[in-house]
Amino acid sequence: MKALAIGLMSGTSLDGLDLCFAEFEKQDTWAFQILKAETLPYPEEWENKLRNSIHLSAEDLLELHSDYGFYLGQQVKDFINRYRLENISLIASHGHTIFHQPQRRFTLQIGDGRAIKLETGLPVVYDFRSQDVLMKGNGAPLVPIGDELLFSGYSACLNLGGFSNISLQSGGKRIAFDIAPVNIVLNHLAQKLNKNFDEHGELARKGKIDLTLLNRLNALDFYHLSHPKSLGIEWCNEHIFSALHKTETLDALATFTEHAAQQIANVINTNHIKDILITGGGAYNTFLIEKIRAKTKAKVIIPAKDIIDYKEALIFAFMGVLKMNNEINVLSSATGSYADHCSGVMV
Template sequence: MIFHAIGLMSGTSVDGLDICYASFEKNSVGKWNHHILHAETLPYSDVWEGKLRNSIQLNPEELLALHSEYGFYLGEKVKDFIDKYSLEKIDLIASHGHTVFHQPKRKFTLQIGDGRAIKILNPIPVVYDFRSQDVLMGGNGAPLVPIGDELLFSEYDACLNLGGFSNISFKKEHERVAFDICPVNSVLNKFARELGKNFDENGASARIGKVNSEILSALNSLKFYAENPPKSLGIEWVNQNVSPLLIGEKPENILATFTEHAAFQIAETFRQNQLKKILFTGGGTYNSFLIEKIRSKTTAEIIVPDKNLIDYKEALIFALMGVLRMNHETNVLSSATGSSRDHSSGIVV
């Protein structure tokens, strides 16, 4: 049976809403074949970018209002997308939402964008809030993408995503292990903005900056890197642990230093786990200077796929997670998140 689904993803870098319409068909060995049929990124307006960036500062009433407002925003964008491509076969819409809080040790995580609002504007089943159940079950609520890596991309030793944070998943002793490695664009984009750019295109500013060896050493000594997975990062961790180390240095030097730091942590993860063939996706894959730095530190084969997969792999996998949830199949792996067991997560409306 072929399923058609729309996946929605909004990342911590707040660069836009990813919408992916894809088909999925389960093959005879339990893996899934997929085809990305239409996909696009809708940049946020300055107003919406501001609302999402500042959401962590809102009082409870304002946050609840934004949860509803953003849900209707998502619903409108999906409706426009469906009309634009004249889509008729749609079994479900799967929405990640936009993360405001992520504190799994305190048993909560919040992704705003009420799925009921999406459903009101689009009379199609909607699956949303994929992370909360895992957190309540003792997990990190992240990363969730490894289920898609397992079912769609098992021919690679590992799958690496370079977004606001870099995260990886791979098979280890017959289980899929996954964890966040380090911040990437959540830091690089911030200091690119100090230079008047939305992001550091091709790492051009980092390339002319100078690495501050003292800051680099302090970054590489952060306790998180010595912890065993499962483990995950949030912007709160960056604000508390990374930002204080970067005060007083020129933006281009911070970009050079942090690129060196990220490349080292990523290559070290490959080395420690003896990974040989890695699929790279996410916006950071376009940062040629970062990729050069990683290549210089590893003998692993780095596979850069076509643009659709680089840009929309996460939205694609959330669409698959919605399909799995509707079929009552496992869509969250406890080996990746640390929860008490594998489970099928997401609220269905």
């Protein structure tokens, strides 16, 4: 069986919209090939709209949900026309997360899939997280189904995006959980120095570690919870940004980079991981990768650029294909829901 799908991913760090057109084929096992992919930086207007969306009234948020859906549809349509893509089975859209509070049984990723379908005329799968939250899961992480079926050659897969999350085999099943914030905090601090992000970690490299702050961060309750567990912007607003604001920015960058590396290495070492595939924007943060390597004996693997940049968008495309075939695309062992299930709304 073969399918061609486009995956859309917009991360919490607002780096841009990732589009990934890939072919999936199943014989004995699943195989994939990324055929075309790119990241479209958000225009300033859209970046501001998404960044401030958490503060909108219900009516304005519903309006944004529709508008952003049409925006996504237009970007996909342009992407398809630009590269003359054909025989597309479906579009799978993660949307952009505004609220994520699984303990209160809701999560919200805006970008109405019906609007994407109206713009493109193609089948669309969207809203992958809500069903899992209703099933008493965290609604995250969802990528482990792709790690299990597409990247099983590695002991573990680590994504360094807005948040770091890991998936690995443990006790005969795939477990996964968020480890710590990464780019959502580092980008915020870099922007105070008029940079979009801390390129290669060079700003953090200039700072000094504030041990008092480091100890305060490491003592946060989340790090001592057992999996499954997940993080959202609300948690960062409550526990991280308030802790950093009194520290000089370069020192805050140095301290938070050390904090993230320590938390990641703790997980690698505790789980006796032998080799780990690292993807996401943080894979380019040389300083952070150096720190992770120094704190663990695991073999750290940085793959080709298209996998670093587009693994999440690729896996959402794959989840859409699984949904189309009515196959399981969310693992309860990763999210904590009461059963594996086939998630997403298809229109």
